[in-house]
Amino acid sequence: MTSGRDLDTDTKGASPETVVPLPSFYRHILAFIFAIDEINRNPNILPNVTLGYHVTDSCNSINLAIENVLQILSGPQDIVPNYSCLNKDKLVGVIGDQSSKTSLHIIEMLNVYGYSQISYGATDSILTNKNKYPSFFQTLPSDHTQSLAIVKLLRYFGWTWIGVVASDDDGGHAQSEELKKQTKVHDICIEFILKVAADDAEHEDITLYKSREIFNKATSKIIVLCGTISLMTIKSIERVCTGGLEKLFIVSAGSVGQLLSLIKYITSFQGSLLFSLPTKKIPYLKKFLDEIGLVNRPSDTLLQHILAIYLKCLTSDIILNILVKESYGINLYNCSKNVKISDIGSKRYYTNEFGTTYHVYKAVYAMAHALHDATILRPGHLKGNQKQRMKYFLRRLHFQDPTGEDVHFNEKGEMTTYYHINNFIITNNTNNRFKEVGRFNKSLPEQYQLLIDTSKMFWKHGEIPLSKCSADCRAGHQRILAKGLHKCCFECIPCSNGEISNESDQGSCFRCPEDQWPNGINQCVPKTMEYLSYIDDPITLTISVFTLFLFLKTSIILGIFILFRDTPVVKASNENLSFILLASIILSFICVLLFLGRPIRVTCMLRQTSLGIIFSVAISTVLAKTIIVYMAFKATKPGSSWKKFLGVKITNCLVFVGSFIQVVISIVWLSIAPPFPENNSNLYADKIILQCNEGSMLAFSILLGYMGLLAAVSFIVAFLARNLPDSFNEAKNITFSMLVVCSVWVAFIPAYMSVTGKNTVLVEIFAIISSSVGILACIFYPKCYIIIMRPNLNSKCNLLKRI
Known part of the structure; x- marks a missing residue:
């Protein structure tokens, strides 16, 4: 079993001049190791089997990710494609990566060899294509699910005219494209899509200029952030939004983490709505993480690097000490042997609840349970090697992890979960607060997927903002598209005679049902029944x-x-x-x-x-x-x-x-x-x-x-007999009577044909x-x-x- 991870450091000794190790990402490795040790101690999972692991760091680099996979497949010696130097160790599957772009290239290679992969961070919708990637599984919902959640939130508040700010990378492109697809389906128009650098301070002035120009011209009041929005971008948005620009931001789950570290820069995000994945408490993991230090991991160079940066502790590597001092201007000191990573503080190393860390933990358990089923059950109808059995049992996986959550993959290889919808509030003392105001769960029936409690929401200007290209058409009017603009931009014209629209913002007028008629321009009333009634006629x-x-x-x-x-x-x-x-x-x-x-x-x-x-x-x-x-x-x-x-x-x-x-x-x-x-x-x-x-x-x-x-x-006949003697003759009377009858019925025919009802x-x-x-x-x-x-x-x- 192996793990690829998306960290800001390289455990092989990447230069500290270019990377800063983040304790929150280091926590993912520790959770991975903790889960494997926990499984090895559990007699109910894989008895008589000991799981091992090989951890590499992709550094969010596609080339390095491919190199690491080839290294794992070839063995500890030189990389030799299509050849393995492993004697007894058997590769079960790969866990990782955190980003979609590296996970995509990893699975392309693993598909050739038939190995299964479980990602704890990839969300690109293309990876849910099981015809192309049958061995890929993910613990997070795809961008399709998140875009659907965002679009349903927009429809809930009637926001049909929005802007999009997306990171100019694979993740931002994938999420913005998926959002475009969903908005078309649900009749929402995108006024603009602003592509910003994911993390490039050299282009800050260009981005700021583009942002100011687009934001000042935009009439949409709702801005959706897609991808991994950099700290620089958020600062730029803050600078652009000064002067009372009335924008409300909807932040995707991938960008929420950046807001937490920019409290003093993000006043314009007041009242915004943020999507986040649920966090979990994992039994015994907090104690394990809090005890991590040099005493129990003396040879962990990554741990030493983190302690050097955040606690100014000298490491056992003299070269590393010199590089840290020169790169960051930090004077290092001898620390106590009992120093722990938890001494950094909870802001950088939080151990009470876990987000991505929990998905790493859950991915390890999913792989272990699938291996257990493939090893123990061995269904007679399933032919093939262990790789095929692993894929078979991962698809049919269903168990409860130690947190009590049901773990299984749907037909697209996703683990079902839900999104929290949080309202971002900044108080007078500049403290930020995330208040949960709703949830989205795609696995529920459609009418229950989105739940919103508007009574808990705080709005920037005290009321729900309006974001439409054109004002709603009043009742009795219908839309016609404005020439050359989006379908959300329209003009309102009165309904034609005999047609009504009984609601505002009616797309078109309609005729009343056959048993009703319009008594004006906005209401159908029952038609009166006309016949020769005994009661009221x-x-x-x-x-x-x-x-x-x-x-x-x-x-x-x-x-x-x-x-x-x-x-x-x-x-x-x-x-x-x-x-x-x-x-x-x-x-x-x-x-x-x-x-x-x-x-x-x-x-x-x-x-x-x-x-x-x-x-x-x-x-x-x-x-x-x-x-x-x-x-x-x-x-x-x-x-x-x-x-x-x-x-x-x-x-x-x-x-x-x-x-x-x-x-x-x-x-x-x-x-x-x-x-x-x-x-x-x-x-x-x-x-x-x-x-x-x-x-x-x-x-x-x-x-x-x-x-x-x-x-x-x-x-x-009566006319011919009219001249007979009067005393015997009725013919004249009959002649007059038939003249009356014939006259009446001859007149009846045109009269009958000319009247109605x-x-x-x-x-x-x-x-x-x-x-x-x-x-x-x-x-x-x-x-x-x-x-x-x-x-x-x-x-x-x-x-x-x-x-």
């Missing part, structure tokens, strides 16, 4: 009362005819046909009620068909009466052959045949395409017409056409009532006048009188 009530009146009136006339059926007037008009005709007129008035009220399937099917059959019976009866009058007159002549046609059979046959044809038409119509109720929302913007769809306009036209044909024939029903009701009243008035009113008002005329003698 006065027209329906009027028609109902009038129809009931006509029904009663016709019933009274029928009663009169029944009561006076033996009188000459009734007999002369063929009482049986009169009874049938009056019953048909009564039914026609009842038929009107089918056109009132809410349309349902039954009423829709009965409306037109019942109307057609009832009127066909009525008109067939009128036609029979006309023909009988004509034949009766002809039969009075001596020797006439018309006498044999007179009788009940011929009249019944005429009525039956005339009505039966309409019944057949109605049955065919109801069988093929019956009428049905429908909600018509296309006629009016503010209401829905509840109507009957006729199903087949052809069938409806045939039904009306047949009625018209019967009426026309009746009119023609419930007016079509009213037109048809008017046609039914008018034609029925026309027949009733023209045929029966004169007879009722004679029967009631002039009974003296109701005699056989008067009827036989010639004019």
Whole structure:
């Protein structure tokens, strides 16, 4: 087992003129060693197996990282690619590196040999591609996850117009590119991306000039820091932001550490939001780290170097003492043999909780557990050498480490974890404070991934800043993109007629659902249902009362005819046909009620068909009466052959045949395409017409056409018989009644086609009532006048009188 690490020093004796060893990074090595010793003492992990290690320092250099890997693979002698001088030591895998750029080149080489690698600091999203890097695993979430967390935070506060400051290195480039991808998906626009040197004081003036120019022109209030932002960059930003520049910074996890060492320079970061990974307390590690000193590690040159820099202790290396004095101007003294690294102080050597150090510790345990499974379990279906088994078991790893945390890799080779979201606050005494105000955990369901407690947040200017390229469009308006600018920059125009936008910042207007309509520019209200309602429509009530009146009136006339059926007037008009005709007129008035009220399937099917059959019976009866009058007159002549046609059979046959044809038409119509109720929302913007769809306009036209044909024939026959002697003649009355019927229904067709909604029903009701009243008035009113008002005329003698 080996570890590559990203330190600011070289354990092989790098010149102190160029590097300064950091105690916080040295702590990573100690945690690595502690974890291996702890595993070797644990009888439950790898019994009878002792783990060893080889530690090298990449110094954040790609070339040195590759050289170190080749050295480990070749053995302790000279580097010989594709050849190992190791006799008994077996390489299990590699732990490291802390940076993505070195980890990427290490895994490229290890893939050739099939070894697995667990990084405790790499976050580049490209490393999660398991087709390309099947043996790479990482304890941190990738840049994709962090960018998703940042974007969701931006969306939470409505910040759609941001600037990005990224370190001009591989890490800054990778994070900024990943952020660009995520912002496109979530409709957030980046106003500018400022690339700054990761750590190059020679370009400070250039960076400052660029920063001032960009920051002064920028309208975005939110700045996201990506990559490893140098101390110089933060100082430059502080200088640029003087004068009350209203910027709020969102700092990625990689840049948080720099802020901690710049309390006096970072007043402009007041109120900023910082992402950080959770820290852990590791059992017994604090005691181990606090006891590290020259007594228990006398030959550790890196420890001596750190004590020389931070505690001014002479080392056993005379050359190193001279270099430290010349490079840093430090006079070294003899220190007590009991001196410990913890004497440096907790600011530089913190041992209570651990961030990256914990990930080193966790990576060691992950490698050990995978080796344990590969050594002990040896599944029968898994063929291949130990390298393949290690990769297999790392993918399926699941255990609890000594801190109690579940350790496993997801399908992309990442260990699931969450981000703290901290609010950075500077108090009056220049002390800084990080206050946790939220968390992001990608492993949770989407609606629970981001949790924010706004009540705990401190804002630089007392309120949540606004960061949008364009002001929100008011309700009733929609966006149009401003020419040549980002999609977040737009103008607002009013919605078109019939469209609304009911929220501010609505991307576009929309039409209301079919059952609703816009009552203005920002609200859809339910459409009114229009039909001839019995409850709240006065027209329906009027028609109902009038129809009931006509029904009663016709019933009274029928009663009169029944009561006076033996009188000459009734007999002369063929009482049986009169009874049938009056019953048909009564039914026609009842038929009107089918056109009132809410349309349902039954009423829709009965409306037109019942109307057609009832009127066909009525008109067939009128036609029979006309023909009988004509034949009766002809039969009075001596020797006439018309006498044999007179009788009940011929009249019944005429009525039956005339009505039966309409019944057949109605049955065919109801069988093929019956009428049905429908909600018509296309006629009016503010209401829905509840109507009957006729199903087949052809069938409806045939039904009306047949009625018209019967009426026309009746009119023609009655017209031809108009000159018969008055005493025997109903033809004139029938002529006028058929003239009324034909006039009404001829006028009905254009009127029916030209109106909409419930007016079509009213037109048809008017046609039914008018034609029925026309027949009733023209045929029966004169007879009722004679029967009631002039009974003296109701005699056989008067009827036989010639004019």
